[in-house]
Amino acid sequence: MSANHAAFNLIFRFVENYVSPIAGRISSQRHVMAIRDGFISAMPFMIVGSFLLVFAYPPFSPDTTWGFARAWLDMAKQFEGQILTPFDMTMGIMSIYICAAIAYNLGKHYVKSHQLDPFMCAMLSLMAFLLVAAPKTKGTLPVDSLGGTGIFTAILVAIYCVEMMRFLKAHNIGIRLPDQVPPMIKNSFDLLIPVLVVVVTLYPLSLVIQSQFGMLIPQAIMSVFKPLVSAADSLPAILLAVLIGHLLWFAGIHGAAIVSGMLQMFWLTNLGANQTALAAGQPLPHIFMEAFWTFFIVIGGSGATMGLVICYLRSRSAHLRSIGRLSVVPSFFNINEPVIFGTPIVMNPVFFIPFLLAPMVNAVLAWAAMTFDLIGRVISVVPWTAPAPIGAAWALGWDFRAAILVVVLACVSAIIYFPFFKVYEKQLLEQEAEEAQRSAEEDNQQVA
Structure with a gap:
C-alpha cells in the first residue's frame, strides 16, 4: 500500500509541478483562447447544418419497404438540392464563420492595450480569407476551401490579420483624423492601411502558390498538415489525449477544456471530410471527432463517471448514495461536477486508476466498433449536453446501434469503477460508524 501511495505521490507531483503549469499557461494564452472561443461562436451554424445533412441522407437502406423510411428517402431524394442549400451555407462554409469569430475574439484582447475594434478585425480577416481561399474564377467564388479543408488557413489568417493590425497600431502607422470625427468613421479609416497590407502580402503569396503548385493556399496548408491530421485520428493519439486531459482533471485543472480546445481544429477537419464523403456516397474516413469524445469516451462527463454514479446509487454509504x-x-446530460467534487475524485488516490482507465477502455472499444463497421461514424455536430445514447445516435446519423454501444460502455465503466468504489465505500462506512458512535456517546453524556 505504501508503494502504491509513493507511486501516486510521484505521479501527482509530476503533474502538479510540470504538466499543470504548462497546461495553465497554454489555456490562458490569448491566441489559444481566441481559437477556442471562435470555434464555440461558430457552433450554432455547424449544429444546424449537421442536422440538415442527416435529413438529406436518411439512415435507411435504399431498398427499404418500411412506409415511414420509404417516404423519407423519396422526399430527401426529390428535394436534395433544396435541403442541402442551407447546409452549404452553414457547414459548407464553416471556415468563414470560424475565421471571423477567431479574429473578433482575438481583437477583444487588444481593445484596451491597442484600441483595436474587434468588429473591424473580423471584417479584415474575412476579406483576407476569401482573398486566398475563394478567389473569383469565371464570375463565381469557389467554395471548395471554405469548409473543413480551410480551417487551418482560417486560423492562420485570423491571427495574422489581427496581429498585423496590432503592430500597425503599436507603431502609429495609419491615417490620423481629428478628434471631432465620429468613432465609427475613424475606425473605418483605421482599416485602410491594414487592408492595403493584406492585399500586398497575402495576395502575391496566393498567386505564387497557384502558379508554382497549382493549388490555393488552403490546399497547400492542408497538404502540409495532412500527416498531422491522420496521426490525430489514430488510436494512440486518442489515448494520449484522454490520458493528458484526465491527468489534468485529476490535478484540479479542467483538462477536457484544454484538450478539446487544442483538438477542435482536427475534429472539425475530420468532420468536414466525413460529410463530404457521405454526400459523395463514399466510406467515411475518420473516427476521432468531438461527438466521439463526448458520447463514447467520457460518458456522463470526464472520467466516464456515469458508471461510478450507477455504483453510488446502490451504495451502503449515506454520503455516496x-x-x-x-x-x-x-450525468445523463454529461455534467459531472457534482460527482467530481462531491466524492471528491480530484486528488483522491482511490479513484486515480479508474478515472484514467475507464475512458481509455471506452475509447478502445468504441474505436474498434467503428473500425470494424459494427457502428457508423460521426457525421454531425451535436450539443454536448445531449443525453449520451441519444447524442451518440444523432451524431452517427441516427444509427441506434451507437446508443446500444453507449449503454454497454457505461456498464463497462461501472465494472471498472466497482472494486475501487467498494474500497472507498468501506473507508466511508468506517468513518460514518465512528461519527455515529461519537455522536451517540455525546448524546449519552448530555443525558447523564
Whole structure:
C-alpha cells in the first residue's frame, strides 16, 4: 500500500509541478483562447447544418419497404438540392464563420492595450480569407476551401490579420483624423492601411502558390498538415489525449477544456471530410471527432463517471448514495461536477486508476466498433449536453446501434469503477460508524 501511495505521490507531483503549469499557461494564452472561443461562436451554424445533412441522407437502406423510411428517402431524394442549400451555407462554409469569430475574439484582447475594434478585425480577416481561399474564377467564388479543408488557413489568417493590425497600431502607422470625427468613421479609416497590407502580402503569396503548385493556399496548408491530421485520428493519439486531459482533471485543472480546445481544429477537419464523403456516397474516413469524445469516451462527463454514479446509487454509504442521487440526472446530460467534487475524485488516490482507465477502455472499444463497421461514424455536430445514447445516435446519423454501444460502455465503466468504489465505500462506512458512535456517546453524556 505504501508503494502504491509513493507511486501516486510521484505521479501527482509530476503533474502538479510540470504538466499543470504548462497546461495553465497554454489555456490562458490569448491566441489559444481566441481559437477556442471562435470555434464555440461558430457552433450554432455547424449544429444546424449537421442536422440538415442527416435529413438529406436518411439512415435507411435504399431498398427499404418500411412506409415511414420509404417516404423519407423519396422526399430527401426529390428535394436534395433544396435541403442541402442551407447546409452549404452553414457547414459548407464553416471556415468563414470560424475565421471571423477567431479574429473578433482575438481583437477583444487588444481593445484596451491597442484600441483595436474587434468588429473591424473580423471584417479584415474575412476579406483576407476569401482573398486566398475563394478567389473569383469565371464570375463565381469557389467554395471548395471554405469548409473543413480551410480551417487551418482560417486560423492562420485570423491571427495574422489581427496581429498585423496590432503592430500597425503599436507603431502609429495609419491615417490620423481629428478628434471631432465620429468613432465609427475613424475606425473605418483605421482599416485602410491594414487592408492595403493584406492585399500586398497575402495576395502575391496566393498567386505564387497557384502558379508554382497549382493549388490555393488552403490546399497547400492542408497538404502540409495532412500527416498531422491522420496521426490525430489514430488510436494512440486518442489515448494520449484522454490520458493528458484526465491527468489534468485529476490535478484540479479542467483538462477536457484544454484538450478539446487544442483538438477542435482536427475534429472539425475530420468532420468536414466525413460529410463530404457521405454526400459523395463514399466510406467515411475518420473516427476521432468531438461527438466521439463526448458520447463514447467520457460518458456522463470526464472520467466516464456515469458508471461510478450507477455504483453510488446502490451504495451502503449515506454520503455516496446521496451523491449518486444528486448526480444521476446531471450525468445523463454529461455534467459531472457534482460527482467530481462531491466524492471528491480530484486528488483522491482511490479513484486515480479508474478515472484514467475507464475512458481509455471506452475509447478502445468504441474505436474498434467503428473500425470494424459494427457502428457508423460521426457525421454531425451535436450539443454536448445531449443525453449520451441519444447524442451518440444523432451524431452517427441516427444509427441506434451507437446508443446500444453507449449503454454497454457505461456498464463497462461501472465494472471498472466497482472494486475501487467498494474500497472507498468501506473507508466511508468506517468513518460514518465512528461519527455515529461519537455522536451517540455525546448524546449519552448530555443525558447523564
